Amino acid sequence: MTSMNPNPNRLEDVLKQALRREEAPDNFAARVLTQAAQNSRARETRRESWLGVFSQPLVRWAAFAAVSICLIAEGVHYRNQQRERAQGEAAKQQLMLALRIAGSKLHLAKEKVNEINTSRPESQPESRTPRSQS
Amino acid sequence: MAALPTADRTPDTAGTGFADIVRRYQSMVFSIARHFLGDPSAAEELAQDVFLQLHSSLKDLKSDEHVKFWLRKVTGHRCIDHRRRRRPPQVSLDETPEPSAPQNSADPLLARRLRQYVASLPEKPRLVVILRYQEDMLPEDIAEILAMPVATVKSHLQRSLAILREKVTRTMGEVTI
Numbered sequence: 090m091t092s093m094n095p096n097p098n099r100l101e102d103v104l105k106q107a108l109r110r111e112e113a114p115d116n117f118a119a120r121v122l123t124q125a126a127q128n129s130r131a132r133e134t135r136r137e138s139w140l141g142v143f144s145q146p147l148v149r150w151a152a153f154a155a156v157s158i159c160l161i162a163e164g165v166h167y168r169n170q171q172r173e174r175a176q177g178e179a180a181k182q183q184l185m186l187a188l189r190i191a192g193s194k195l196h197l198a199k200e201k202v203n204e205i206n207t208s209r210p211e212s213q214p215e216s217r218t219p220r221s222q223s
Numbered sequence: 224m225a226a227l228p229t230a231d232r233t234p235d236t237a238g239t240g241f242a243d244i245v246r247r248y249q250s251m252v253f254s255i256a257r258h259f260l261g262d263p264s265a266a267e268e269l270a271q272d273v274f275l276q277l278h279s280s281l282k283d284l285k286s287d288e289h290v291k292f293w294l295r296k297v298t299g300h301r302c303i304d305h306r307r308r309r310r311p312p313q314v315s316l317d318e319t320p321e322p323s324a325p326q327n328s329a330d331p332l333l334a335r336r337l338r339q340y341v342a343s344l345p346e347k348p349r350l351v352v353i354l355r356y357q358e359d360m361l362p363e364d365i366a367e368i369l370a371m372p373v374a375t376v377k378s379h380l381q382r383s384l385a386i387l388r389e390k391v392t393r394t395m396g397e398v399t400i
Contacts, residue, residue: 104341110254117267121275
């Protein structure tokens with residue numbers, strides 16, 4: 090065993106020695122570069138194979154048809170929405186008109202009632218008095 | 224150590240740039256993994272994965288300093304993940320694989336023992352010790368890499384040093400450190 094002088098930094102010094110960087114294994118860099126190149130090629134191939142699907146006429150037509158169907162469906166949906174909105178607006182206008190007419194009729198009726206009420210108080214006391222006497 | 228990227232540096236992201244980066248930092252990445260995992264083949268595999276991840280992230284890294292920071296950070300996190308995923312059964316220190324001792328170590332036996340004791344520390348303190356004494360990083364920089372408060376890093380260091388000192392004194396009684 091080894092003896093050493095007591096030193097507060099001794100452990101840290103020995104740790105630095107013990108944990109010094111080690112050389113990577115032989116050909117480590119070459120292996121990493123080869124693997125990276127393979128990964129890049131694989132990524133490229135995947136991207137190409139994905140885009141390559143569209144080089145077949147049948148797939149191109151199918152994609153075109155799918156896109157067309159989507160566009161048509163979206164157009165129909167939009168027109169339906171527009172129509173429903175227009176119908177809603179018309180119904181709202183009709184309702185407003187009906188409310189206005191009803192309001193004016195009510196106003197008329199109220200005026201009539203007021204008229205009747207204002208004419209009644211003069212005749213009522215006279216008609217009641219004879220009946221109570223008899 | 225200024226770990227954040229500096230704007231005045233030229234990005235080193237070309238094809239040959241990647242090869243240069245691998246050659247420049249292979250020893251750093253491999254050694255962090257080696258000292259953390261204690262297993263050379265696992266360390267090599269992990270280091271290779273780190274560089275392959277770097278290859279696909281290289282376009283986002285702005286400078287050499289940024290690359291170095293990124294490599295230390297990713298290597299550290301991958302080491303912890305690796306250990307958690309493949310947590311081995313508890314083994315005694317004598318069963319721990321021994322890293323090869325550097326040729327010019329002052330005391331090969333003591334250094335070897337210390338590497339074993341470092342490998343037996345809990346994950347985060349172990350990584351803190353490795354970054355501090357292998358990479359000679361300041362606690363502030365370690366805190367940034369490991370996303371933990373500086374006080375925690377300092378506390379890990381103090382406690383780890385106390386544990387290591389106690390273990391060395393206990394097993395190698397004649398050595399005073």
